[in-house]
Structure formats: structure tokens, C-alpha cells
Amino acid sequence: MEEDHKEEHFTVAVRVRPFVARELEGAAQSGWEIPGPTSIKEASGERMFIxxxxxxxxxxxxxxxxxICEKVIWKALQGYNGCIFCYxxxxxxxxFTMQGSRKDNPGIVPLAIDTIFTYIQQTPDKSFLLRCSYLEVYNECVNDLLNPNLLNLQIQEDKQSGVKVAGATETVCTSVNQVNSLLYMGETHKQIASTNFNMRSSRSHTIFRMIIESKNREYGNADLNVATLNLIDLAGSEGANVHGTAASIHRTREMSFINKSLLTLSTVIMRLSDKTNNAPIPYRDSKLTRLLQPSLDGESKVVIICNISPSLDAYEESLSTLKFAQRAKKIKQVIVKNEVIDSKALITKYEAEIKTLQEKLREMEIKLAEEAGNQGYKEAMIKMEMKLHTIQEEKDQLDSKMENLVQEKLELQSELERLRSMILVSENVRLNTESEIFTENNSKLNDRRRVRLSVMRDSTPGSRQSIARISYKPSEILFKSNNDGLRKFPTVDESKVPDISDSGEFRETMLLDKLDNLKELLESEEPLERMSMMLTPQEIEEARDSIRQSDAQENKEAPKIDFMAIIQEQDGLIQNFQNIIEEKDEQIALLKDELELCRGNLARIQKQLKQMKTK
Ligand SMILES: Nc1ncnc2c1ncn2[C@@H]1O[C@H](COP(=O)(O)OP(=O)(O)OP(=O)(O)O)[C@@H](O)[C@H]1O
Structure with missing residues (x-):
């Protein structure tokens, strides 16, 4: 059940009626003044009530x-019990206040019926069930005003449905006219009598009860609310002398019951207003308070209208009513909403709640998925950027490797060119070698060649490649050694040296002549001295050492040079270079493929990244 603490739920109002004809016939002196909308004051005194x-x-x-009343009806339509009674x-x-005159001055009951049906008409999303009963408590008996045969009905109580009148007629009403008919029928069965103060005095407490069931159409029986609205017209209290001697025993008995029940009501109200008193509240002391108990002990929105006569003649009764109202004013009420605890309705309600929760869950799942998607997207972006970076690095490395390989290839090609030029030199040597082999009768030339080779060998020990590195200059012969750079020997008169570009045997003869001359020069001390102008002392000494070594070698049998082997070795070397170049070419081709792949990946990843960033 849902509590509603926000509003004041126990409203106490005072209504002062106009003077009636009977009173106007007399002095019609007003006993009360109304200084403001919430206060009433003695006309002839200072006592004031708020x-x-x-x-x-x-x-x-x-x-x-x-x-003050309409809000109670609204609350009842939302599932809160309501109780309005006139005291x-x-x-x-x-x-007059509760029933009124139907045409000119409708009372609270017809006005409430109008409100209820208007609300039902204007609330298509809810369905309602309105059940009406009309009861009276007369001489401590509960009678059914809708069925005069149902008298002295029993009040029953259970935790589930609260206080009920067993067997009371409950008529389902579907229209205002139907309710009005019921009211009319009930009033015809009411205990009415003539009193000194009222020609048609109600001798019973009447309770017009409407049970309003409302449910939200969408959820079936879920959210089914049931409110009980009690509209009560209490019997009027009277002083003992009211009827005077004319009062019959019957009327005295009536009056006794009325006063007793009103006294009990007054006690209950007093006890409810005094929270310091923990004694049980005497609801059971009267049928009226038993029926009103659910409304008074905190389950209903209650409005008490205390009616008084304006006449000074009724001052004491009016004062008594105002005191009762004052006690009632102290009651603090908290009302609760009645929801049906019917198992079927509960299941429907839980099903509706489950449905709502499932929808919420689905919404949350979608939200989470979207967030996860965003997260995944971010992670994918980071991964791709890292991959892009790695591929970029790989590409740079491949570029640099490729550059190195191309450089190496160029160097190799250059070396190959040089080797090829060597071949040319070797071929020349081969030609000479062949002439050496097949021209046996040219012994002088043969001797000279032997000498030349000997000099060359001595000058470049242990290195046959150095032979290929011999270079000719008009003024000197240079022997380039792998180990110690150049050894320089001066030639004879430069002007007489023929142009070495001349080919053939002449060039070789000239060269051999130069060598012969050099040898001769080196063999004598004198010429060496003369050569001192041209050579440094160290060079002269080196030349002498060379001659000595040469002499020593001359004594031995000069080894025969295998020119074919040298040439073959050169050819092998060239072949090796060619192989290496081919290998490099293959590597370059592979690298090119890899680079192409890298470029493709790079472009793809960049495109993906661009797409992701534009999302
Ligand atoms: N506000 C009002 N304006 C005009 N007439 C009123 C008003 N209140 C009451 N009357 C008239 O006063 C008379 C007594 O009213 P009513 O019968 O409602 O009193 P009551 O408190 O119900 O009395 P009882 O307890 O004896 O039934 C009626 O004739 C009624 O028309």
C-alpha cells in the first residue's frame, strides 16, 4: 500500500446555515460571527474557534x-478511501448539506456522483466498477436502505477486506440516474420523524457507500485499486429536554441511541486527537464507530462538516458541535492507497512489471552495446594506428635495405667492369705467353721476358693480382703492391719513350727494354749514385736490396708463371661477382614485392582510419 503524507487528510469545517423560517418567526438573534474563512466567534463573547x-x-x-469535498472524491477515484460526514x-x-434539494441545491452526494461519472467519462485509459450501498444505523441496528427487508445486518471484519456489512445490497451502478434512483429509494426507507427542530428529522445515521474499483486498461487486472467512499449523514444530537414531555418512549429510545453513538464518536475523535493516551479506542462501543473505524483510524481522507444553527437559541448545541470539531481538528491523518491483493491481479501486475523491466533491460543492453561498440571502435583505431606505424617502419627499413642493395649492386657492377678490363690485360698477357711458348727461336726476347717477370715478382712478392695492377707512365714504372703501396723506379729519357698506346710486340719490347735498363742501372753502384738526384736514399737502399734479392733468385731456378691459372682464377672471380649481382637482383626483386605489399597495406589502413574518424 502506498502512503500519502503530503496533504492534510483530516479536514474539519464548520457550516453555519441561514436562519430557517421557524427561527425567523422568533427573535432570530445571531449567536455567531464569522470574522474570516477559517474562524468563527461568539457574537456576544470573545470565544473564537479556528x-x-x-x-x-x-x-x-x-x-x-x-x-473541501471534491478532493476526497478525486482521491477515491485514485484508490484512496474517503469519508465525509456531517455532524x-x-x-x-x-x-441539506449531504443530500440537498436535487434541483436547486444539490448536496454532497449528488455532486460526488456527478464528479465520479464525469471522471469516468473523461478517463478512457481506465476502467471502473461502481458499487453502491445505502445503510442506516438505527437504534444500534444496521439496516439496508436499498432493501427494507434486510434489517439488523451484522458487521464483519477481516484483515483482507476490512469492515463489511454482511448481506448488504451492493448495486452496480453504470449511470448517474441509476445512482439517483437508488438514493431516492433509500430515502424512502429512512427513519424520519418530526422533532421540535426539524419536521423531517433523520432518526438514524445514514451511510451512502460507494465502492470504486479502478484499473488501468493496459495492464488488465494489474494496478487494480479499490476505494470505499462513505458519505454519512449523522442523526442530530438532541438535548434531553428537546422533546419535552411530549416525547414518546419510542422517541426517547431513539434519542438515547443517537446520543450514545454520537458520544462514542466524540470519544473516538477525542482519543484519536490525543496520541499520548495509549488506551484502546472504543470503536466497538457503537455500530456507527465500528462502521467508521476504517475511515477514522488512518485509512481514509476524512472531511467532517460540523453544521450549526446561527441562532443564539441553539448556542449550547452549537457550542457543543464546535468543541467536537475542535477535537477532531487535532487528529492527524495519514492515508494509504488500497491495492487489491487478489492473486490473479497480482500475477497480472507482476507480469506487467516484468514486461516493463524487460523493456528497460533491453534499452540498457542496447545502450551498453553501443558503448561497447564505441569502445571496440576506439580499440580498433588504436590497433590500426599501431599496425600502421609498424608497417611504416617496415617500409622504411625495406627502403633503406633496397637502397643499400642497389648501391652494392652498382659497386659490384663497377668491380665487374674493372675485372673485365683486367681480362683484357690478361688476354694481352696470354697473347704474349703464347708467343713465349710457340716462338722458341726468339731466345733473346724469351730471356728478356724472364728477366722482366723476375723483376716484377721480386717487386710484388706473393701477389699475383698485383701483376694486373701494373700501370705505365712515361717517366716511371710503378709496381703496386697490395701490402705496401707503390714502388717507383725511374725510367730512362722520357722523350725517347715511345707512346705506349702503340700495340703489339713493339710496346712489349719497349717495356722489356725499360726493365733491362733499369736492371743494368741497379746492378752498378755508379749509376745508382747518379740516380741519387732522382731517388731518395731510402729508395736507393730499397733498390739495392731488391737487386740483392734478385741476384739470389737468379741463382735459383726461376719458377715458371702459370698465366692460364691466373686467367682462370680471374674468370672464377668474375663469375663469383656475377653470381653475387644476380643474387642481389633477386633480393631487390623480393624487396620490391614486399614494398608493394607494404604500400597496399598502408593505403588500406589509412583508408580504414579515415573512415573510422569520419564516423
Ligand atoms: N444552508 C442552508 N440553506 C438553506 N436552508 C437550509 C440550509 N441548511 C439547512 N436548511 C434548512 O434547514 C432545515 C433543516 O435542515 P436539515 O434537515 O438538513 O437538518 P438536519 O441537520 O439534517 O436535521 P436532522 O438531524 O433532524 O435530520 C431544512 O428545512 C433545510 O431546508
């Missing part, structure tokens, strides 16, 4: 209803 509302003689029931001495205007 309530939630004080309505003067000129206030219509319609205004009173709208001010006051006989002839003070209770019935």
Missing part, C-alpha cells in the same frame, strides 16, 4: 463541495 474552513450562511453547498444538532442542516 478550523480548516468556516462557511457562512451565504455559501452554497456547491462552493463547500468544491472547497451537528438536529435541524442544523446536515441533510
Amino acid at each position: 478550523y480548516d474552513n468556516v462557511f457562512d450562511q451565504n455559501t452554497s453547498t456547491q462552493i463547500l463541495y468544491e472547497e 451537528g444538532q438536529t435541524g442544523s442542516g446536515k441533510t
Whole structure:
């Protein structure tokens, strides 16, 4: 059940009716003044009372209803119990306020019926069930006003449905007219009698009860609310001397029951207003308070309208009513909403709640998926950027490797060119070698060649490649050694040296002549001395050493040079270079493929990244 603490739920109002004809016939002296909308004061004294509302003689029931009653009806339509009752001495205007005159001054009951049906009409998303009963408590008996045969009905109580009148007629009403018919029928069965103060005095407490069931159409029986609205017209209290001697025993008995029940009501109200008193509240002391218990002990929105006569003649009764209202004013009420605990309705309600929760869950799942998607997207971006970076690095490395390979290839090609030029030199040598082999009769030339080779060998020990590195200059012969750079020997008169570009045997003869001359020069001391102008002392010494070594070698049998082997070795070397170049070419081709792949990946990843960033 849902509690509602926000509003004041126990409203106490005072209504002062106008003077009636009977009173106007007399002095019609006013006993009360109404200084403001919430206060009432003794006309001839200083006593003043404050309530939630004080309505003067000129206030219509319609205004009173709208001010304090309509909200109770609205609450009942939302599932909160409501109770409106009129309290006051006989002839003070209770019935006028509660029932009114149907045409000119409708009372609270018809106005409430109008409100209920108008609301039902204007609320298509809800369905309602309205059940009406009309009861009276007369001489401590509960009678059914809708069925005069149902008298002295039993009040039953259980935790589930609260206080109920067993067997009371409950008529399902579907229209205003139907309810009005019921009211009319009930009033015909009411205990009415003539009193000194009222020609048609209600001798019973009447309770018009409407049970309003409402449910939201969408959820079936879920959210089924049931509210009980009690609209009570109490019998008027009377003083013992009211009927005077004319009062019959029957009327005295009536009066006794009325006063007793009103006294009990007054006690209950007093106890409810005094929270310091923990004694049980005497609801059971009267049928009226038993029936009103659910409304009074905190389950209903309650409005008490205390009706008084304006006349000074009724001062004591009016004062008594105002005191009762003062006690009631102290009651603090917290109301609760009644929801049906029917298992079927509960299942439907839980199903509706599950459905709502499932929808919420689905919404959350979608949200989470979107967030996860965003997260995944971010992670994918980071991964791709890292991959892009790695591929970029790989590409740079491949570029640099490729550059190195191309450089190596160029160097190799250059070396190959040089080797090829060597071949040319070797071929020349081969030609000479062949002439050496096949021209046996040219012994002088043969001797000279032997000498030349000997000199060359001595000058470049252990290196046959150095032979290929011999270079000719007009003024000197240079022997380039792998180990110690150049050894320089001066030639004879430069002007007489023929142009070495001349080919053939002449060039070789000239060279051999130069060598012969050099040898001769080196063999004598004198020429060496003369050569000192041209050579440094160290060079002269080196030349002498060379001659000595040469002499020593001359004594031995000069080894025969295998020119074919040298040439073959050169050819092998060239072949090796060619192989290496081919290998490099293959590597370059592979690298090119890899680079192409890298470029493709790079472009793809960059495109993906661009797409992701534009999302
Ligand atoms: N506000 C009012 N304006 C005009 N007439 C009123 C008003 N209140 C009451 N009356 C008239 O006063 C008379 C007594 O009113 P009513 O019958 O409602 O008193 P009551 O408190 O119900 O009395 P009882 O307890 O004896 O039934 C009626 O004639 C009624 O028309």
C-alpha cells in the first residue's frame, strides 16, 4: 500500500446555515460571527474557534463541495478511501448539506456522483466498477436502505477486506440516474420523524457507500485499486429536554441511541486527537464507530462538516458541535492507497512489471552495446594506428635495405667492369705467353721476358693480382703492391719513350727494354749514385736490396708463371661477382614485392582510419 503524507487528510469545517423560517418567526438573534474563512466567534463573547474552513450562511453547498469535498472524491477515484460526514444538532442542516434539494441545491452526494461519472467519462485509459450501498444505523441496528427487508445486518471484519456489512445490497451502478434512483429509494426507507427542530428529522445515521474499483486498461487486472467512499449523514444530537414531555418512549429510545453513538464518536475523535493516551479506542462501543473505524483510524481522507444553527437559541448545541470539531481538528491523518491483493491481479501486475523491466533491460543492453561498440571502435583505431606505424617502419627499413642493395649492386657492377678490363690485360698477357711458348727461336726476347717477370715478382712478392695492377707512365714504372703501396723506379729519357698506346710486340719490347735498363742501372753502384738526384736514399737502399734479392733468385731456378691459372682464377672471380649481382637482383626483386605489399597495406589502413574518424 502506498502512503500519502503530503496533504492534510483530516479536514474539519464548520457550516453555519441561514436562519430557517421557524427561527425567523422568533427573535432570530445571531449567536455567531464569522470574522474570516477559517474562524468563527461568539457574537456576544470573545470565544473564537479556528478550523480548516468556516462557511457562512451565504455559501452554497456547491462552493463547500468544491472547497473541501471534491478532493476526497478525486482521491477515491485514485484508490484512496474517503469519508465525509456531517455532524451537528438536529435541524442544523446536515441533510441539506449531504443530500440537498436535487434541483436547486444539490448536496454532497449528488455532486460526488456527478464528479465520479464525469471522471469516468473523461478517463478512457481506465476502467471502473461502481458499487453502491445505502445503510442506516438505527437504534444500534444496521439496516439496508436499498432493501427494507434486510434489517439488523451484522458487521464483519477481516484483515483482507476490512469492515463489511454482511448481506448488504451492493448495486452496480453504470449511470448517474441509476445512482439517483437508488438514493431516492433509500430515502424512502429512512427513519424520519418530526422533532421540535426539524419536521423531517433523520432518526438514524445514514451511510451512502460507494465502492470504486479502478484499473488501468493496459495492464488488465494489474494496478487494480479499490476505494470505499462513505458519505454519512449523522442523526442530530438532541438535548434531553428537546422533546419535552411530549416525547414518546419510542422517541426517547431513539434519542438515547443517537446520543450514545454520537458520544462514542466524540470519544473516538477525542482519543484519536490525543496520541499520548495509549488506551484502546472504543470503536466497538457503537455500530456507527465500528462502521467508521476504517475511515477514522488512518485509512481514509476524512472531511467532517460540523453544521450549526446561527441562532443564539441553539448556542449550547452549537457550542457543543464546535468543541467536537475542535477535537477532531487535532487528529492527524495519514492515508494509504488500497491495492487489491487478489492473486490473479497480482500475477497480472507482476507480469506487467516484468514486461516493463524487460523493456528497460533491453534499452540498457542496447545502450551498453553501443558503448561497447564505441569502445571496440576506439580499440580498433588504436590497433590500426599501431599496425600502421609498424608497417611504416617496415617500409622504411625495406627502403633503406633496397637502397643499400642497389648501391652494392652498382659497386659490384663497377668491380665487374674493372675485372673485365683486367681480362683484357690478361688476354694481352696470354697473347704474349703464347708467343713465349710457340716462338722458341726468339731466345733473346724469351730471356728478356724472364728477366722482366723476375723483376716484377721480386717487386710484388706473393701477389699475383698485383701483376694486373701494373700501370705505365712515361717517366716511371710503378709496381703496386697490395701490402705496401707503390714502388717507383725511374725510367730512362722520357722523350725517347715511345707512346705506349702503340700495340703489339713493339710496346712489349719497349717495356722489356725499360726493365733491362733499369736492371743494368741497379746492378752498378755508379749509376745508382747518379740516380741519387732522382731517388731518395731510402729508395736507393730499397733498390739495392731488391737487386740483392734478385741476384739470389737468379741463382735459383726461376719458377715458371702459370698465366692460364691466373686467367682462370680471374674468370672464377668474375663469375663469383656475377653470381653475387644476380643474387642481389633477386633480393631487390623480393624487396620490391614486399614494398608493394607494404604500400597496399598502408593505403588500406589509412583508408580504414579515415573512415573510422569520419564516423
Ligand atoms: N444552508 C442552508 N440553506 C438553506 N436552508 C437550509 C440550509 N441548511 C439547512 N436548511 C434548512 O434547514 C432545515 C433543516 O435542515 P436539515 O434537515 O438538513 O437538518 P438536519 O441537520 O439534517 O436535521 P436532522 O438531524 O433532524 O435530520 C431544512 O428545512 C433545510 O431546508
